[in-house]
Amino acid sequence: MPIEIVKGADISEVQRQLSKMLHESIPDQSVRALAEQVAGYSKDKIGAIFDFVHDTFPYSPDPKGWELFVLPIKVVSDYNSGIVRHLDCDDKSLLVSAMLGALGYQTRIVLVDTNGGGQINHALAEVNSPLGWIYLDTTRDFPLGFLHRSYENKVVVN
Secondary structure, three states, rough: EEEEEEEEEHHHHHHHHHHHHHHOOOOOOOHHHHHHHHHOOOOOHHHHHHHHHHHHHOOOOOOEEEEEEHHHHHHHHHHHHHOOEEEEEEHHHHHHHHHHHHHOOOEEEEEEEEOOOOOOOEEEEEEEEEEEEEEOOOOOOOOOOOOOHHHHHEEEOO
16 A cells, blocks of 8 residues: 555554555565665765655655655655655655665664654654664754754654
């Protein structure tokens, strides 16, 4: 299913959906082909994929009260057909994680409560590099590896 729609999703449902979609997308040949094309011969494959997702897919939040998930396979298929989707934070996190996962990196999604109100309101990715886990927030103009101090309250989705 390319798009999952969950109204008023609770955290356990969001975790389940994100994990399922990530694990479905990592072995996909189209995701791998795009990841290989983007990373090319770069010595910094993580940086190349990060920049591609950050710069290519504009950020657009989900409608208030809804949680829409776009399967990375669908994003890649659309991209290969000339359609560039607008993605929210969880979609961008899924895409960057799936592309890096397709290249053999261990990745995970991190859900965060950025305002300390007890409500998850942002997602980003992490990749396990030779330097350890690196944060990948492709929705903001933070540099690769940057973790904003408001991201202290987090839940990891494997």
